[in-house]
Amino acid sequence: MPTPLVVSEVAKSFTMHLRDGLRLPVVSNVAFSVKAGECVVLGGPSGIGKSSLLKMVYGNYAVDSGQILIEHEGRVVDLAGADPRTILAVRRATLGYVSQFLRTVPRVAAVDVVAEPLLARGVAPAEARDAAEAMLDRLNLPRELWQLPPATFSGGEQQRVNIARGFITDHRILLLDEPTASLDATNRAVVVAMIAEKKAAGVALLGIFHDEDVRAKVADRIVDVSAFSPRKAA
Amino acid sequence: MTDAPLLKVRDISKSYGARIGCRNVSFDLWPGEVLAVVGESGSGKTTLLNCLATRLMPTSGSVEYRMRDGTMRDLARMSEAERRFLMRTDWGFVHQNPADGLRMAVSAGANVGERLMAVGERHYGNIRETAGDWLGRVEISADRIDDQPRAFSGGMRQRLQIARNLVTSPRLVFMDEPTGGLDVSVQARLLDLLRGLVQDLGLSAIVVTHDLAVARLLSHRMMVMKDGLVIEQGLTDRVLDDPREAYTQLLVSSILQV
Numbered sequence: 385m386p387t388p389l390v391v392s393e394v395a396k397s398f399t400m401h402l403r404d405g406l407r408l409p410v411v412s413n414v415a416f417s418v419k420a421g422e423c424v425v426l427g428g429p430s431g432i433g434k435s436s437l438l439k440m441v442y443g444n445y446a447v448d449s450g451q452i453l454i455e456h457e458g459r460v461v462d463l464a465g466a467d468p469r470t471i472l473a474v475r476r477a478t479l480g481y482v483s484q485f486l487r488t489v490p491r492v493a494a495v496d497v498v499a500e501p502l503l504a505r506g507v508a509p510a511e512a513r514d515a516a517e518a519m520l521d522r523l524n525l526p527r528e529l530w531q532l533p534p535a536t537f538s539g540g541e542q543q544r545v546n547i548a549r550g551f552i553t554d555h556r557i558l559l560l561d562e563p564t565a566s567l568d569a570t571n572r573a574v575v576v577a578m579i580a581e582k583k584a585a586g587v588a589l590l591g592i593f594h595d596e597d598v599r600a601k602v603a604d605r606i607v608d609v610s611a612f613s614p615r616k617a618a
Numbered sequence: 619m620t621d622a623p624l625l626k627v628r629d630i631s632k633s634y635g636a637r638i639g640c641r642n643v644s645f646d647l648w649p650g651e652v653l654a655v656v657g658e659s660g661s662g663k664t665t666l667l668n669c670l671a672t673r674l675m676p677t678s679g680s681v682e683y684r685m686r687d688g689t690m691r692d693l694a695r696m697s698e699a700e701r702r703f704l705m706r707t708d709w710g711f712v713h714q715n716p717a718d719g720l721r722m723a724v725s726a727g728a729n730v731g732e733r734l735m736a737v738g739e740r741h742y743g744n745i746r747e748t749a750g751d752w753l754g755r756v757e758i759s760a761d762r763i764d765d766q767p768r769a770f771s772g773g774m775r776q777r778l779q780i781a782r783n784l785v786t787s788p789r790l791v792f793m794d795e796p797t798g799g800l801d802v803s804v805q806a807r808l809l810d811l812l813r814g815l816v817q818d819l820g821l822s823a824i825v826v827t828h829d830l831a832v833a834r835l836l837s838h839r840m841m842v843m844k845d846g847l848v849i850e851q852g853l854t855d856r857v858l859d860d861p862r863e864a865y866t867q868l869l870v871s872s873i874l875q876v
Contacts, residue, residue, distance in 0.1 A: 398860075399862070400867070401863070401864030401867050401868075402864070402867055402868060402871060439859065439860075443853060443855075443856060444855050444856055444859045444860065445856070445859060445860040446852075446856055446860050446862065468838060468839045468852055468853035468854075468856075469648055469651070469838075469839075471853055471856075472838055472853070489810065489813070489835060490806035490807075490809065490810055491806055491807060491810040492810060503817075
């Protein structure tokens with residue numbers, strides 16, 4: 385089984401210059417991997433560094449040391465040391481991310497927010513739009529909202545736009561930061577089914593799920609982040 | 619994306635007598651890439667932009683540009699006529715104040731058409747049609763084509779300036795605070811428009827702004843300047859989500875949340 389994501393010896397700390405250079409260690413010696421078709425869930429209490437770890441893998445957070453190896457278009461790229469252009473190319477083709485909150489862009493309709501990752505990969509606009517509508521339909525977002533910018537949507541509606549945007553491509557690696565946090569039971573079930581389909585298609589998934597029921601349904605393996613945390617002894 | 623940079627900047631410095639504008643700035647800009655240069659007033663970002671766009675002569679350092687035929691040319695070694703031709707055709711420059719980039723006493727259509735004539739277009743009907751098309755793309759209604767920009771609002775003038783710059787299909791656009799001085803709803807419209815145009819046309823752009831939200835929305839990569847130096851650079855969301863330098867942390871933590 386191929387292993388498209390390998391994280392090894394990763395360490396990260398924040399230096400807060402506005403607090404007299406206070407150094408906050410986040411994680412050290414992080415090592416795990418995710419196989420194709422597998423869903424690995426990051427576990428551990430709040431504040432232990434799960435979201436931070438996900439952001440490091442996506443390149444939003446820099447790491448102090450270690451490697452984040454991603455299989456990208458037939459070669460292995462170390463995202464920990466990659467230049468911005470490489471990170472953007474990896475995100476466009478290989479690495480998807482469903483964040484906890486949607487970052488809305490003024491005036492862009494929900495359906496276009498969802499279609500954007502496909503357009504960025506050169507899919508024809510009409511085809512991308514059809515795919516986006518199918519995703520929104522599946523996630524039960526009322527049709528009246530599709531043409532509106534999501535800035536004024538409820539939390540659950542924004543989250544569904546975010547999920548649709550993250551799941552629309554065939555990225556080989558998908559990062560999920562609490563995708564079901566503000567969803568009702570019906571839509572949670574839809575997301576669980578969508579994750580199962582990604583697994584069947586050989587996608588490697590790495591996620592955070594606080595909802596135990598969802599976690600039990602999707603997780604193949606749990607990686608306990610507190611093992612990497614300097615606060616584990618506390 | 620092709621595998622050669624469009625612009626190669628090496629050790630650009632500019633001083634005004636004893637005062638330093640910018641110091642030892644180096645970077646590559648790739649086709650289709652949008653670079654934001656952020657920093658407070660007086661940090662040297664506009665000086666840098668003007669040095670790159672040949673509006674100022676740098677004190678030292680070099681800027682090379684890849685021409686349409688693929689050759690890299692040192693801008694300082696070009697003749698004045700060559701540089702001017704580049705400015706009128708292959709490049710765009712969007713000023714913060716539209717009055718600096720427009721001819722206020724000629725019609726909107728002529729403002730756009732003038733750049734087309736610079737690339738050799740002579741047929742009046744074609745020029746007017748293309749100008750009209752571009753006014754539409756920047757959401758200026760067709761019946762304003764014969765009006766002078768001084769009859770336009772600030773937001774309309776800025777959109778007209780953008781149309782004037784983009785009509786010749788430039789490969790590189792410099793922007794100096796393109797949304798500065800506009801009210802927020804006009805700003806949002808302009809940003810959305812710029813974002814779409816950059817995406818559709820595959821432009822490279824260097825955007826100077828003090829507004830981190832503008833940088834987040836438009837740029838792939840970001841440079842933070844302070845006292846003439848680039849103190850931090852990287853992927854835009856990395857710099858904004860995980861700022862490393864003290865000054866960048868101060869900037870990011872000073873953003874007002876709505």
